[in-house]
Amino acid sequence: MLGARCLLRALRSCSTASCPRPRASVRLSVRDALRSPGASGERVKVQGWVRSTRSQKEVLFLHINDGSSLESLQVVADSSFDDRELTFGSSVEVHGQLVKSPAKRQNVELKAEKIEVIGNCDAKEFPIKYKERHPLEYLRQYPHLRCRTNVLSSILRVRSEATAAIHSFFKDNGFVHIHTPIITSNDCEGAGELFHVQPLNKINVPEEKFFNVPAFLTVSGQLHLEVMAGAFTQVFTFGPTFRAENSQSRRHLAEFYMVEAEISFTETLQDLMQVMEELFKATTMMILSNCPEDVALCHKYIAPGQKDRLENMLKNNFLTISYTEAVEILKQASQNFTFTPEWGADLQTEHEKYLVQHCGNIPVFVINYPLALKPFYMRDNEDGPQHTVAAVDLLVPGVGELFGGSLREERYNFLEQQLARSGLTEAYQWYLDLRRFGSVPHGGFGMGFERYLQCILGIANIKDVIPFPRFTHSCLL
Numbered sequence: 001m002l003g004a005r006c007l008l009r010a011l012r013s014c015s016t017a018s019c020p021r022p023r024a025s026v027r028l029s030v031r032d033a034l035r036s037p038g039a040s041g042e043r044v045k046v047q048g049w050v051r052s053t054r055s056q057k058e059v060l061f062l063h064i065n066d067g068s069s070l071e072s073l074q075v076v077a078d079s080s081f082d083d084r085e086l087t088f089g090s091s092v093e094v095h096g097q098l099v100k101s102p103a104k105r106q107n108v109e110l111k112a113e114k115i116e117v118i119g120n121c122d123a124k125e126f127p128i129k130y131k132e133r134h135p136l137e138y139l140r141q142y143p144h145l146r147c148r149t150n151v152l153s154s155i156l157r158v159r160s161e162a163t164a165a166i167h168s169f170f171k172d173n174g175f176v177h178i179h180t181p182i183i184t185s186n187d188c189e190g191a192g193e194l195f196h197v198q199p200l201n202k203i204n205v206p207e208e209k210f211f212n213v214p215a216f217l218t219v220s221g222q223l224h225l226e227v228m229a230g231a232f233t234q235v236f237t238f239g240p241t242f243r244a245e246n247s248q249s250r251r252h253l254a255e256f257y258m259v260e261a262e263i264s265f266t267e268t269l270q271d272l273m274q275v276m277e278e279l280f281k282a283t284t285m286m287i288l289s290n291c292p293e294d295v296a297l298c299h300k301y302i303a304p305g306q307k308d309r310l311e312n313m314l315k316n317n318f319l320t321i322s323y324t325e326a327v328e329i330l331k332q333a334s335q336n337f338t339f340t341p342e343w344g345a346d347l348q349t350e351h352e353k354y355l356v357q358h359c360g361n362i363p364v365f366v367i368n369y370p371l372a373l374k375p376f377y378m379r380d381n382e383d384g385p386q387h388t389v390a391a392v393d394l395l396v397p398g399v400g401e402l403f404g405g406s407l408r409e410e411r412y413n414f415l416e417q418q419l420a421r422s423g424l425t426e427a428y429q430w431y432l433d434l435r436r437f438g439s440v441p442h443g444g445f446g447m448g449f450e451r452y453l454q455c456i457l458g459i460a461n462i463k464d465v466i467p468f469p470r471f472t473h474s475c476l477l
């Protein structure tokens with residue numbers, strides 16, 4: 001009886017005590033694994049895609065990448081792990097210990113205890129070939145696969161970092177982020193290159209009655225930002241914009257992203273230009289600080305010399321010339337232009353690039369454009385026979401126009417006259433109302449996000465800096 005009681009107490013004690021369990025593997029990204037101090041012997045789990053395999057007599061080497069960094073993690077395993085399914089492009093999960101690597105080029109490596117192939121990849125059928133540096137033109141054929149290459153993954157990490165840096169800049173400077181609508185009833189640019197929005201008639205509503213007015217995909221959030229600038233002194237938006245421009249050039253997309261800002265109580269172009277320059281430099285410096293390897297890859301293999309050009313842009317103050325001065329510079333140029341420069345004509349890309357070169361490849365602001373070239377909302381300079389508006393474009397090396405902005409016409413009578421000349425008074429009565437109720441001097445600008453990425457990375461074709469390019473005759477995926 002006594003023995004039974006002792007046994008019962010022992011069983012109770014065992015059931016209440018916590019039994020030791022094997023430690024679970026800690027899941028790490030490739031980037032975090034590479035940053036580990038090493039030699040910790042910590043059991044970890046890393047998931048990703050095989051970038052290379054190499055089998056020796058007794059050792060198997062893998063490099064896996066999960067998109068968190070340009071550098072891949074080396075996995076060292078016993079040759080018994082060698083498997084036909086462990087091919088370039090296959091997805092894997094590796095359990096093992098992080099140990100100090102004897103190799104000079106890396107701090108740690110993963111000593112594999114278990115390798116599981118999650119998804120097979122037929123290397124012969126896979127359009128991305130191992131150790132082959134595919135041209136960007138070739139990769140455009142495979143928008144669903146090109147992100148798996150080093151160059152596109154680097155560009156997309158830079159794009160992500162640039163997005164965060166832009167938001168950080170505006171937040172740090174007191175701007176309020178506004179979500180402007182994608183569907184709109186106005187044409188901000190006045191160019192008429194709009195995508196018309198209408199239902200597919202699967203609902204019992206006549207297409208012209210859905211919104212009661214014609215509706216379009218937005219070409220700019222500016223006019224909606226001006227509404228918000230009547231309540232918040234500094235606002236910005238960052239989102240997709242659309243333009244039905246029949247062009248397949250290296251500079252144009254049908255869907256692209258715009259960074260736009262509007263500032264109240266500002267009366268000079270200089271105020272706007274200062275914010276533009278600070279935004280460009282602060283964003284670029286953060287990118288160079290947070291993903292230097294990705295930028296370096298683009299500069300080394302795609303745009304040799306771009307590193308020096310970018311440093312030149314960052315260390316110098318941006319220059320300023322008037323539109324009139326720009327035309328005179330172009331007229332005196334020894335270069336033969338396709339479009340003859342003359343006062344009153346818009347500056348073409350060839351003109352913009354020449355002006356930047358003329359200014360020592362330093363970004364240059366061109367200000368005070370002819371009134372006839374610009375939309376109705378830009379402020380009249382009232383400057384006599386050469387009638388100009390307070391508009392500004394920032395031209396940068398390799399791209400041409402990157403920013404466009406202006407002071408807005410806050411004076412009711414001037415704006416009313418401009419709308420009347422354009423036949424827009426009825427459609428923009430709400431815009432006139434903004435000048436009737438607490439109007440203030442204000443201005444703003446927009447920056448093409450993809451063109452910015454082209455500028456800092458040296459990418460020639462805009463289709464290579466956006467994940468899924470849309471342009472005339474092409475809407476893959």
